[in-house]
Amino acid sequence: FSFCFSSHCNHFFLCWCNNSSQVSIYRESFSSEGSMLNVSQSESNMTTASQNQDLLRIVLISTLSTVPSFVFLYINGTILFTLRSKPVFRDTCRYILLYNLLLADTVQLAQSQVQFLLSVCRVKLAYSLCTVLSMLANLTTGISPLTLVVMPLERYVAVCYPLRHSSIITVRNTTVVIIAIWAVSSLNNLTRVLLFLKFSLEKIESWQIEDVCSRIALVLGAVTAEYDRAYICVVFVSAGVATTFSYVSVIIAARSASTDKALAHKARNTLLLHLVQLGLSLSSTIYNPLIIALSKILTTVAFLWVQNVFYVCFIIFPRCLSSLIYGLRDQTIRPVLLYYLCCRLKVKISG
Template identity: 60%
Template sequence: MSDATQSQSNITVGLGLMERMMPFTLTTVPCCIFLFINVIMLFTLRSKPVFCETSRYILLYNLLFADTVQMAMSQLLYILSVCRIILTYPVCGLLVMFANLTNEISPLTLVVMSVERYVAVCYPLRHAAIITVRNTGGAITVVWTFCSLNILTRVVLLLDFPFPESLQMKDLCNTLVMFLGKRSADYDKAYTCFLFVSVGVAIISSYIGVMIAARSASTDKASVRKARNTLLLHLVQLGLCLSSTVHNSIIFLLSKLFTGVVFGSLTIVLYVCVFLLPRCLSALIYGLRDQTIRPILVSHLCCRRKLYEMQVQVVGWAQ
């Protein structure tokens, strides 16, 4: 995620106040809109008992929570980069580690959601016994624990590096700056490859299992079709998460093809599309696809309509 700050920081070097305000505005406004949608979606998933007692909605809440925090952390690091604010190693490390933690929660949560859909289609009679609220909470706990252990491993690798006497950083805060030793960088590459390969295999296996179940005459075809589309959506989400890992490579390629304002504009568009927009797609797609969530979400998003109805009621009472 925060790799974006390194490439963005190179663009802001030597720019005046107005030039710095442009990327700040063009990224902050979409981020605020996306955060608003995600927060409304999170509020919606806690507004009815059915959402708190159904496993797939609990998993969706966990996914959206991680995406929302990740989006906020990404924008915070971007703003620090644009404003040329130099942090200390402990503060930067805390921000980067927390951003990495929430970034890794999303793909693992997609695995659990895919398994839930697989069980719902392939073992419909046992679904209620297997996918319980308690088991779902246990799976979420395992996901957060696994990701936390990975962060702890990164911290241990950092302790082997001889820090300078001054903890003040010389560069802007980003993930690459915190890779102080070769082992840290190698571990990050190996873990990222392992994570996305494992998640991809798990989701594809669930998809294959659902497709095999679709051949059974006793299987609900509508349920299979819906589960298949959901698993394909999970694969798209995984691809969007993976795209952030090649962000720097794309920036490097663009720097060879474009310069000046064009290059700066392209990096801003890429940042919004790769880091911000994917974190909001889950709320929009799931919110609009699910017939239980849709009316409540639309009602919460249409705040003006509610205010208008309240004003009409007040006027009616006054008359």
């Protein structure tokens, strides 16, 4: 005959055989609680390793974007200071317009970096706070292309109507134009707010951004998306038409015997630079659609790295490169800019 008994943690089998006087005790090495403890420890180790990898990835991505951002913010700040350091800059209309363009780009760069770091660190924001940040981004983003509508026209007047340039392009008129630029961009923001308020305020106050705080999060419907596309198309087409018209007019005027050849040549190069600036500004508008499309086909890790590369290429670089190139090629700005960038070396300038 045989019988067995078991304890809570381990199973023991006691067998008594008819043909043997010996009792054999076998212990089954099976422990349910020990097994569960090992599984729990394994899961804890995996979680810790995953958290360490996530932390390392966040640090790397944040560093790769923050370092160039701070470098470009320093360069932009230096150019802004340069444009206010001499009367020749403060009293020249094209430098005033450049200052307005660079100011908007600098604010946009700083604000974009803040939102990017919040996104990388997976910080969830209340909808109201995300709305404020996105409205600021929307306001400053619209300033650049609107300013690029006016800057080519200023060069067109300088070359094609040199005798009337000083009476048409004045500091007062330029100030009025800049106010109008900010007013148009603010009106665009107000329109988005009105579309936003079509939704229940009580419901919106309780909303929280599920993933990334950006202008994508504020596209609350087809109407908002269609309005954004229409506004972007109108602004950039206007800037493109103004730049192309000015460039063609300058080329035609350069063939005239009464036109200053050197001035026309410089104006033509400046207008080409404006086209480059417009292209860089336009490139930032395709960032969000690309990110949306890639988020659907890439893994989370791959998406974060691609997002970082695209952010540096489409958001950071355009906010600095165009103004830096403009400043370095301008014979009046370049010595002063290099003076402040290069440890304030002694450089003589005129004006």
